[in-house]
Amino acid sequence: MMQHQLLLVLLLASALSDCPTRGFPPLLPPKYSDGAPSRTTYHKRLQKYFPHVNPRIPRMGRDVVRVVTHNANYQRDLWKTGDNRKRIKADLEVLQASVVVLREVPKPAEAYLSKTGDVESRNEIVKPTGPLWDVLKALEYGDFHFGSCMKASFGTLIASRIPFKHVDFMKLDAIHGITFVSLLFGRHHVGLFDAKIANDIHDLIVRSYIKEKIKLYKLDYYIVAAEMPGKVRLPIIPFRSAFDALGWPHPAFTSWRDMESDHIFVAKNAEVHLLGAYLYLSFASDHLPVLADFCVPGAEPVTHFHRFPKGTLLLGIFAVLFLTLITGFGMYYWIRSKLDPL
Known part of the structure; x- marks a missing residue:
């Protein structure tokens, strides 16, 4: 079982503005340039398992900070055809994230192992999206495991347009001042160990958050904000893998059954304004990315993604x-x- 946990602190502005919650023009998924099968070919089958998947993610607007989690899967794409970095780059360019959390990024920190054994900088996943990153920092955090094939350990890569500031734990510099703190962490897991997952999350929350008496909200693939104050009780979620949805009964080693997407957990006080959470239709990896949009007064829209x-x-x-x-x-x-x- 793989588990990567991330603790991230967003230092947000104080006054809430009237962030728009609707009316964004639709944002279509990218067309991969490496001959991947058409998205529309599999969309109906995916809808059977993921009826909430919206291929039209709202565009980023002013006063919006978007957090995206994506599974790098370290060398394989959904079709098992090879290196998935180009498709992840294409996803990130379209999603216009303020903060990106990449899972299963190989260690050592300087290496990204591809199918052919080539070694490239881990930043190459993010760097080709160009000047979108005002500051690029990285943190490997949580539990690492050893892959059965590459014999390499894996961690989590964080990249952000908002400058990082290291204190006792990772923080993001405030936009126009620091007035309150919102805690966020993401989780990547695989397998049928729902009880173990619930216990692990509960322990992590108790250690980090409950002592600060902050309510916790879970943004899961049902796209709801379920309140989880005090002791955490997670519902048993019928995870399905993207491989199963596309009709392959025996996935390769790069996927596991009964998993669907990364989750974003947000511990926040009442002032934080969540605009929405989305599960993104992507075939760049065997996990589907999760997005969460927050209203942050003073945040500028990301306008320098597309070259x-x-x-x-x-x-x-x-x-x-x-x-x-x-x-x-x-x-x-x-x-x-x-x-x-x-």
């Missing part, structure tokens, strides 16, 4: 060169006409 397509960039360069050439010839003949009156 110009290469064709558009080349066309722009050609246009600039052409205009420069025309201007140069014009100046040449104008100067020549002034010097030669005949």
